[in-house]
Amino acid sequence: MANNIDLDKETLFIVSQTFKALGDPTRIRILHLLSKKECSVGEIVEHLSLGQSTVSHQLRFLKNLRLVKSRREGTSIYYSPEDDHIMDILEKTIEHSNHD
Amino acid sequence: MANNIDLDKETLFIVSQTFKALGDPTRIRILHLLSKKECSVGEIVEHLSLGQSTVSHQLRFLKNLRLVKSRREGTSIYYSPEDDHIMDILEKTIEHSNHD
DNA sequence: TGATAATATGAACATATACTCATATACGGT
DNA sequence: ACCGTATATGAGTATATGTTCATATTATCA
Numbered sequence: 001m002a003n004n005i006d007l008d009k010e011t012l013f014i015v016s017q018t019f020k021a022l023g024d025p026t027r028i029r030i031l032h033l034l035s036k037k038e039c040s041v042g043e044i045v046e047h048l049s050l051g052q053s054t055v056s057h058q059l060r061f062l063k064n065l066r067l068v069k070s071r072r073e074g075t076s077i078y079y080s081p082e083d084d085h086i087m088d089i090l091e092k093t094i095e096h097s098n099h100d
Numbered sequence: 101m102a103n104n105i106d107l108d109k110e111t112l113f114i115v116s117q118t119f120k121a122l123g124d125p126t127r128i129r130i131l132h133l134l135s136k137k138e139c140s141v142g143e144i145v146e147h148l149s150l151g152q153s154t155v156s157h158q159l160r161f162l163k164n165l166r167l168v169k170s171r172r173e174g175t176s177i178y179y180s181p182e183d184d185h186i187m188d189i190l191e192k193t194i195e196h197s198n199h200d
Numbered sequence: 201t202g203a204t205a206a207t208a209t210g211a212a213c214a215t216a217t218a219c220t221c222a223t224a225t226a227c228g229g230t
Numbered sequence: 231a232c233c234g235t236a237t238a239t240g241a242g243t244a245t246a247t248g249t250t251c252a253t254a255t256t257a258t259c260a
Contacts, residue, residue, distance in 0.1 A: 005136055012125045014197045020123035025112045036105055056208055075206045075257045085196055089189050096185055097114040156238055175227045175236045
């Protein structure tokens, strides 16, 4: 049928990719941490007790979707949120889940 | 370290499950359709050209998370959204992705 | 330039996910 | 009670995903 009620392929792809990014505990923890303060990879590793490689992989994932951005400072690379809309959704949903 | 900046296990589970639900194209299409109008399983199958079993499985998934609810009418079962907050997030993100 | 620290990358592996097929269940009409 | 229609369920399968390990890259400093 493929009528007007359905969503187009591209919208579907973008939206699903975006939510998929928020659908993993590790990425949620990273984003939530970054919402509090800009962090280097090493700081994320320490704060969340994760493997360096794990964090690096997930940051690349998030950066590809433009959910985070990075800047270099010496040998360290600092990450921070880039998409206000998505961060807002994440934080609101965390709050929402807390008073149930 | 496990400090105050990190999220507790339960919150993490609920939030990730919720976003995981929105991270699949099929479920997005179903939820978006239901946001327009209450539908029976058969109507969803027709509108979205999906397999009956696929739709049924996904509806169970969504119902477990209390994202949709159902009512019986004869042999048909009609589904509709149950979580306003999540539906709002979905619709807003769809809009957000459209004017980029 | 060599050594060290911080981060990124690729391959391998284990698990999770979504679909399909076949079958079961539930209801209404006859 | 039997049949047809609508929906649900379980097993099997193929693909996607997340982590780990080993190694590569990049930058700083002596």
